[in-house]
Amino acid sequence: MTLRNLFFSAMAGLVMAGSAVAEPQPLDRIAVLVNDGVVLESEITSRMANIKASAIKSGQALPSDAALRVQITDRLINESLQLQMAERMGMVISDIQLDQTLENMAREQNITLADLKAKVEADGENYAQYRESVRREIILGQVQRVQVQRRIQVSPQEIETLVKMIEDQGLKEAEFKIGHILIEVTNNDAKSVEKARGQAEKVLGLLEGGADFAKTAISASAGPKALEGGDWGWMNINAMPTLFAELVRSGKKGDIIGPVKSAAGFHIIKVEDTRGQQTQEVQELHSRHILLKPSPILSEDMAQKMLADWMAQVRSGDADFAELAKEHSDDPGSAIKGGDLGWADPSIYVPAFESALANLKPGEYSQPFRSTHGWHVVQLLERRTTDTTQQMNSDRAYQLIFRRKFNEQATAWQQEMRAKAYIEMVE
Structure with missing residues (x-):
C-alpha cells in the first residue's frame, strides 16, 4: 500500500473512531x-x-x-x-x-x-x-x-344590590377557602358530555374515598388553578365566580360538592376551610403627588433627575409643590388640584405607590420612585382611621363584583385566545 493510501486509511479510521466516541447531542428542541x-x-x-x-x-x-x-x-x-x-x-x-x-x-x-x-x-x-x-x-x-x-361592565344596579346585602349582613361575611377541579368538555355533543360526566364521577369517588385533593387536581383538572392543586385561596362569597358562590353558600368545612355542569365542563368544589370577617374601621391616607411619564423625549434618568431637582427646591422653600404639580404633573386628574389625591384606602394604589406612602410620616416627601405609571414624588399629608361609610361600601361592592367578573372573563379570554391560535405539538 502506498504512503498516500496509508494516510487516507488512517484519517478515515480516526474520523470513524471520533464519530463512535462523540456523536453530536442536541442542546434543545x-x-x-x-x-x-x-x-x-x-x-x-x-x-x-x-x-x-x-x-x-x-x-x-x-x-x-x-x-x-x-x-x-x-x-x-x-x-x-x-x-x-x-x-x-x-x-x-x-x-x-x-x-x-x-x-x-x-x-x-x-x-x-x-x-x-x-x-x-x-x-x-x-x-x-x-x-x-x-x-x-x-x-x-x-x-x-x-x-x-375592557370586557367588564359593572352597573349601578349591581352595586346598589350588593351594598344592601353588605349592610344587611352588618359587614360580617363568611369567607371560604376553595379547592376546584374542572373536568373539561371539549365538544358539546352527547357522547363527549357523558364521557366527561363519567370521569367527573370517578374523580368524585376518589376524593370521597380519601384521595388527596391537590394531587388529584394537578393530575385531572383542566381549571385555571390546576398547577396550584386547584387552590383558589380565601374568597368572599361575593368575589367568587357565580357558580362557586351558588355551590358553597351553605357549605361547611370539608364539604365536597359536585360534579356540577357548566358550559366549560363538570366542576367539583371542596370547601377547604371557612372563617368570618368583620370590618369596622378603615385607615385612609390623604396625599398628593407629581407624576412624570417617560417618553422618547423624556428619558427615565431625566424624569428622575427633574423630580429630584424640584423636590430640592420645595424643601429649600424656593418652589411650591402644588404649583409644580399643576404645571408639570402627567396625572391630569390630580394635577389641576395641585397633585391632591384626596382621602383614599392605600390598597387602591399600585404596590410601589402604596409602599412609598407606607414609609412616610405626615408632612414628609418621598424620594423619586418608579411605578408602572411612571416616576413619582409623593407627600403624605394626613392619616386617619374612620368608620365604614356608604362610599366605602360602594367602593367595596364594586371591587367585589369586579374581581368576580375578572376571574370569569379571564378564563373566557384565555379560552377564546386558545381557540383562535395555531398550536402544534412537535413529536
Whole structure:
C-alpha cells in the first residue's frame, strides 16, 4: 500500500473512531409551535424541576411526570400566547421598573435587595434568570389586566344590590377557602358530555374515598388553578365566580360538592376551610403627588433627575409643590388640584405607590420612585382611621363584583385566545 493510501486509511479510521466516541447531542428542541412562537423542551423541563423542588419543600404530593408535563405544557402555551400579544402591543418592562418591583418584593419580606439575591442563589437559582422570570410575570399580569378589564361592565344596579346585602349582613361575611377541579368538555355533543360526566364521577369517588385533593387536581383538572392543586385561596362569597358562590353558600368545612355542569365542563368544589370577617374601621391616607411619564423625549434618568431637582427646591422653600404639580404633573386628574389625591384606602394604589406612602410620616416627601405609571414624588399629608361609610361600601361592592367578573372573563379570554391560535405539538 502506498504512503498516500496509508494516510487516507488512517484519517478515515480516526474520523470513524471520533464519530463512535462523540456523536453530536442536541442542546434543545421545540416541543410546541404556538402561532409565531415556540415552547422549548428546556422550558418544560425547567418548570417541572422548579415545581418538583417547591413540592418537596412544602411536602406536597405530585402526580406522575406524564400528568405533570401535560399541565405545565398547557400553562406554557397560554403564557406564550399572552407574551406574543404583549409584544404586539409594544408592552415592555424596563430594567428600572423591574428593579423597583424586586425592591418592593424584598421590602415585603423585610429584607434588602442584596439579601433577596443571596436568598435566590442559596436556593440554587440563577439570579439573572430569576430577574427575567419576574419580568415575564409582570408582563403576563399587565397584558391580562389590559385585555380583561375592557370586557367588564359593572352597573349601578349591581352595586346598589350588593351594598344592601353588605349592610344587611352588618359587614360580617363568611369567607371560604376553595379547592376546584374542572373536568373539561371539549365538544358539546352527547357522547363527549357523558364521557366527561363519567370521569367527573370517578374523580368524585376518589376524593370521597380519601384521595388527596391537590394531587388529584394537578393530575385531572383542566381549571385555571390546576398547577396550584386547584387552590383558589380565601374568597368572599361575593368575589367568587357565580357558580362557586351558588355551590358553597351553605357549605361547611370539608364539604365536597359536585360534579356540577357548566358550559366549560363538570366542576367539583371542596370547601377547604371557612372563617368570618368583620370590618369596622378603615385607615385612609390623604396625599398628593407629581407624576412624570417617560417618553422618547423624556428619558427615565431625566424624569428622575427633574423630580429630584424640584423636590430640592420645595424643601429649600424656593418652589411650591402644588404649583409644580399643576404645571408639570402627567396625572391630569390630580394635577389641576395641585397633585391632591384626596382621602383614599392605600390598597387602591399600585404596590410601589402604596409602599412609598407606607414609609412616610405626615408632612414628609418621598424620594423619586418608579411605578408602572411612571416616576413619582409623593407627600403624605394626613392619616386617619374612620368608620365604614356608604362610599366605602360602594367602593367595596364594586371591587367585589369586579374581581368576580375578572376571574370569569379571564378564563373566557384565555379560552377564546386558545381557540383562535395555531398550536402544534412537535413529536
